[in-house]
Amino acid sequence: MVHDAVAVSAPGKVLLAGGYLVLDKAYTGLVFGLDARIHVVVRDIPTRNGVTLNEIVVNSPQFLGAVWEYGYRLTERHGGIKVTPLRVDADLNLNRNAFVETALGYALNYIATVSSPVIAPASVTILADNDYYSNPTDHANGSATSPRFHNFGVPIAKAHKTGLGSSAALVTAFTAALLTYYLPKSTLDLTTDSGARKLHNLAQAAHCAAQGKVGSGFDVASAVYGSCLYRRFSPSILSNHVEPGQANYASQLRDIVDETGETGKWDTEIRKDAVKVPKGLRLVMCDVSCGSQTPGMVKQVLAWRKEKPEEADTMWTELQQANEGLAAELKALAEFEETSPGYDGLKQCFTRIREGIRSMSEASGVPIEPPSQTELIDACEAVPGVIGGVVPGAGGYDAISLLIEDKDETVSALRKLLAGWKFRGESGGGVGGGRVSMLGVREEMVGVKAEDAESYRQWLT
Ligand SMILES: Nc1ncnc2c1ncn2[C@@H]1O[C@H](COP(=O)(O)OP(=O)(O)O)[C@@H](O)[C@H]1O
Ligand SMILES: C[C@@](O)(CCOP(=O)(O)OP(=O)(O)O)CC(=O)O
Numbered sequence: 001m002v003h004d005a006v007a008v009s010a011p012g013k014v015l016l017a018g019g020y021l022v023l024d025k026a027y028t029g030l031v032f033g034l035d036a037r038i039h040v041v042v043r044d045i046p047t048r049n050g051v052t053l054n055e056i057v058v059n060s061p062q063f064l065g066a067v068w069e070y071g072y073r074l075t076e077r078h079g080g081i082k083v084t085p086l087r088v089d090a091d092l093n094l095n096r097n098a099f100v101e102t103a104l105g106y107a108l109n110y111i112a113t114v115s116s117p118v119i120a121p122a123s124v125t126i127l128a129d130n131d132y133y134s135n136p137t138d139h140a141n142g143s144a145t146s147p148r149f150h151n152f153g154v155p156i157a158k159a160h161k162t163g164l165g166s167s168a169a170l171v172t173a174f175t176a177a178l179l180t181y182y183l184p185k186s187t188l189d190l191t192t193d194s195g196a197r198k199l200h201n202l203a204q205a206a207h208c209a210a211q212g213k214v215g216s217g218f219d220v221a222s223a224v225y226g227s228c229l230y231r232r233f234s235p236s237i238l239s240n241h242v243e244p245g246q247a248n249y250a251s252q253l254r255d256i257v258d259e260t261g262e263t264g265k266w267d268t269e270i271r272k273d274a275v276k277v278p279k280g281l282r283l284v285m286c287d288v289s290c291g292s293q294t295p296g297m298v299k300q301v302l303a304w305r306k307e308k309p310e311e312a313d314t315m316w317t318e319l320q321q322a323n324e325g326l327a328a329e330l331k332a333l334a335e336f337e338e339t340s341p342g343y344d345g346l347k348q349c350f351t352r353i354r355e356g357i358r359s360m361s362e363a364s365g366v367p368i369e370p371p372s373q374t375e376l377i378d379a380c381e382a383v384p385g386v387i388g389g390v391v392p393g394a395g396g397y398d399a400i401s402l403l404i405e406d407k408d409e410t411v412s413a414l415r416k417l418l419a420g421w422k423f424r425g426e427s428g429g430g431v432g433g434g435r436v437s438m439l440g441v442r443e444e445m446v447g448v449k450a451e452d453a454e455s456y457r458q459w460l461t
Contacts, residue, residue, distance in 0.1 A: 003120065005043035005453035006180045008190075010173035010223040011444045012036045012132065012164030014285060014401050015393040017323035017353055018230075019368070020301050020360070022216045025232055025267070027320050029218045030275065030327050032283055033226040033444040036131040038169040040177040041456050045121045054119075055086070058100050060126040061461050062149055063156040068097050072108055074117055080109040080250030081117070097156070100126075102210035103171045103203075105244050106253065107178040110202055113254040115183055122181065125460050126174070131439045132166045133159040134289055149459050162287045162439060163398050168219035171210065172203045176448050190448065199448065200224045201257045201266055205238055214238050221270060226447035227277075229327055231269035274327055275445075276334035281387065282406040283443040284414070287399055288376070288423055289434050297366050297394050304364035311363060319356035325349050343387050346403070350381075350388025357395065368395035372424045376400060376436065383417055385410030397423075400436075414438060 011033035015022065018029030045057060054073060060066035069086040083105040085094050108119055130150045152159050176199050179188050189195040203224060208214045214235045221230050241256060242249045255261025277283070305312035326349040333340065354369060354377070361368040369377075369391045377389040377400055385405040392401040404410050418436045 003042075003044060003122075003181055005041060006177055007039060007041040007451040007453040007456055008173050008177040008180060008448060009037040009039040009451050010169045010176065010448045011226060011446070012038075012129075012166070012169050012441070013219045013222040014164070014283065015218055016283070016390060016401055017326055018218075018320075019357075019391075019393050019395060020298070021316055021320055021323070022218050022230065022232060023298070023302070024316075025234065027231075027316060028269075028323070029216065029230045029232075030323055031218045031222045031228060031230050032275070033222045033447060034131075034164055034283075034285065034441045035444040036129040036164050036439075036441045037444075038129070038132070038166065038173045039127040039451060039456065040170075040173040041125045041127070041453055041460060042122050042177045042181040043453065043460075045123045055121050056104060056124060057122075058097075058104070058124040058126065059461060060128075060156065061459065062128060062152050063159065064153065065095060065155050066097075066126075068095065068100055070101070070104060072119065074112070075245060077247040078249075078251060079245045079247055080253070081105070081112050081119070082245055083108060099167045099171055099207070099210045100174065103174045103206040104178070106202060106206035106209065107175050109244070109250040109253050110257055111178065111182045113250045114258075115187055119182065124174070124177070125456070126170060127456060127459055128166060128170075131441045132162060132164050134162055134287060134437070160289065162285070163393070164285070164439075164441065165219040165223070167210070168203075168207055169223045171207045172199070172220055172223035172448055175199060175203045175206060180450065190450070196224060196448070197259075197266075198257050200268070201259070202253075204233070205241075205253065205256060208238050209244075217268070221268065222447065224447045225270050225272060226445050227272070227275045227443060229269075229271040229274040233266045233268040237263045237266055272445075274331060276331045277443055277445075278330060278333035278336075278340075280340075280406055281333075281403055284402040284404055284411075285392075285399060285439045285441050286376075286380075286402065286418060286436050287439055288373075288397055288436050297368070297396060300366045301360070301364050301368075304366070308363070312360075315356065315360050315363065319353065319360065322349065322352040322356050326353060346387050350390060350403070353390055357391065361395075367397070370397065373397065373400060376421065376423065377402075379417060379421070380414065383410065383413045386414065411438075 021027035022029030058068045071084045075082045127149045216232045218230045242252045357369045387403040389402040421436045423434045
């Protein structure tokens, strides 16, 4: 069967408030989608490749050697569809991409159980907006002069990520594109609540499997739904399911995704109406390119919480209130119809969150807002038009997020400050001094969306 080409994109993310807390269902995370998207185009496989039946070829043309070929076949004992990577390099090493491979396996299995097990070959192209990676030759990422999809000229593993959540956006857009390509709208329509929910469940399952752990899932949730107040699903929904290839894998996966099995309904909570950005304000992300984050931060914070439950719970309750306070203040200002009451309330929300984070840093001994980041955020907050800043997500030395007045003079003053900023890494943090750059991204309210496949024509190989 010949299908029409389809294209889907999904946004990146920033967990502005609720890092660590969001791992526990008792708390929530304030997550913003970002307008850096990952785009996935699926089309019939071009016959000139001489590819025979049952192959799906995936490529990511912005990176060197980023082509992955997969064979697939139906297995016995209702084990579902087995996906096998095919391409080997000159040294007979398989070139693997865990996120693509896992998402493909999960999507094909779901598709085969809700529709036909006969799956036509296809060609899949992944295109990432430039801000997902720092471009060493062009510090002004997102500037008007750079091509829409930059050729990074390095293998994907060597690209420097800016921490916008590439794997979650990729898995979500990739899964959505395959579902749209292979399933009729009557079986799954991503524009309906039930279609979006199924995509969410399937993408969460695939992303957790590829990561080898069940995280909070805020990144996949915002890739599907865009900015929202997020309460995680119970980890047990995904922690005990049958492995790919084992008996009844595919039907169990379908039950999990369709919420028809033993695990029943997912208890995720997505509140889109709780998140707004007042007119005249925007989010800004700054990438601190000074080395990697201290590994094991999540483990250490959770170990501290286990050891000192009372201290931790008091701090987390205070932080949760501060985080909810920020969401409520943003929403109130966004809905305020008369003259704006000003931003003092918002500023206080940021101060309260940062105090909470620094208390948690100190008590747990984990550099969530380390002194060098405190210095940087303080300097940014002193720039006229900057409302407040935080270390997003897990914190550490990677990035900061700011809420600012959406004015050219604020952006240029910030750029000026950052251009001259020499980031001071702490000894013991495993990082050296480095640069801070402002990314060209801002908040994005919309999650996954269908795109016009034609608009990517020049980027398809
Ligand atoms: N543009 C892309 N093309 C292909 N695979 C990608 C792309 N972006 C991300 N990935 C996949 O996601 C992985 C990065 O995931 P991860 O290390 O969890 O980073 P992040 O924090 O950005 O999600 C890559 O190794 C690759 O498997
Ligand atoms: C600690 C966390 O709550 C938040 C981590 O957020 P980041 O945005 O720092 O995450 P990565 O994209 O994986 O680097 C863990 C979680 O919620 O899974």
